[in-house]
Amino acid sequence: MDLQTQGKMEMTVAMALSGTIGIFAYFSGLSEFAIVLWRCIMGSTVLLLVCWRRGYLSSHSLSRRSIILALFGGAALLANWLFLFAAYRRASISISGLVYNLQPFILASLSAWILHERIRRDHIVWACVGLAGLAIVAFAGLDEGVDNEFLIGLGCAVCAAFFYALAALSAKLLRGMPPHLVALIQFAAGSIVLLPLIGSSLPPGNLASITSIATLGIVHTGFMYILLYGAFQKLNPGTAAALAFINPVVTILSEALILHRSFTTLQYFGGGIILLAVLGTTAFRRQDE
Incomplete structure (x- = not known):
């Protein structure tokens, strides 16, 4: 399997x-700070075990430049995460996403x-x-009256997008460093920064909350970021940008099916356009030059 295909997968x-x-953040019942801390x-913890198992913790894998870039990406x-979970609380999960x-x-x-x-012209299109x-889905279902809390939520989502791009850029600059190790340094730094909040961040004792936060920490953090950073190091920015539209489609479907929140026909039409963009850049695109 070539690197482009692996990166797409x-x-x-x-x-x-x-x-x-x-969805998992919703069922955890925790604040954004608590969710980020546990993630x-x-x-x-997961990545420490993986890196140790694969021998990535040896000193020759770490240069001063790599550590600085990884820490910068960790701060971003x-x-x-903080802005994204704040957005979820102030606007709907789907609109924020x-x-x-x-x-x-x-x-x-x-x-x-x-x-x-270089960004290819067909990727730009x-x-x-x-x-x-994205614009159709985000705004088709809005009522004419928009409260300040909703606007703050949209602003938080935009800020989250900017910091995500900075974190992803740092991962791209670390192409020679295993993605597992990049993510480990970033998450460990985040743990140290937020550790003083541990006393007020304990999840409620119910099974739904514990299961949700465990899934967010192990699957959506440890496992997902290995895949995500590995993909960033293999794909050109245009392909990565198009495949990222899978995220909002899954967000809409999960909120509709699990939380039973309805959306308009126009919003579903917008979701179809997003899927078309993904297919247009992958299934129907020309051979990479």
């Missing part, structure tokens, strides 16, 4: 998992500006198609 699974994060603790990732998916465009722009990576679908 990793990105597809990671984005599908990412689309269910809001960092459990994710770093921490801000990304959809606005959050501005991040592929931010990442592609940063990659072109800083890394001088399909990304614009996906953005049109």
Whole structure:
């Protein structure tokens, strides 16, 4: 299997998992700070075992530049999570998740500006198609009256998208470093920063809360970020941007099916356009040059 195909598979699974994060956060019953803390603790624990098993903890794998870049990405990732979970609380999970998916465009722009990576014209066209679908889904179901809390939620989602792009850019700059190790350093740093909040971050004693936070920490953090950072290191920014649209589609479906929140026909139409953008960039695209 070539690296491009492997990267697409990793990105597809990671984005599908990412689309269910809001549901598990909802059932955890915890604040955004508590969710981020437990994701960092459990994710770093899983990755520590994986890195130790694979021999990634040896000193020759770590340079000063790599550690600094990983810590920078960790700070961006921490801000990304805090803003995203704050957005979930203030706007619906689906609307927040959809606005959050501005991040592929931010990442592609940063990659072109800083890394001088070329973005193919067909990728730009399909990304614009996906953005049109994103706009339809996000705003088709809104009532005329919008309260301040909702607008704050949208602002938090945009901030989350920006910090996600910064974290992803740091991962791209660490191509020679195993993605497992990159994520481990980032999550461990986040754990240390948020550890003073541990006393007020204990989950409720019910099974749904404990299961939700464990899934967020182990699956959505430890496992998902191995796939995500591995994909970033293999894919060009245009392909990664298009595949990221899988996230909002899964978000909409999971909220509709599990939380039984209905959406308009126009919103489902927008979701179809997003899927078309993904297919246009992958199944029907020309051979990579």
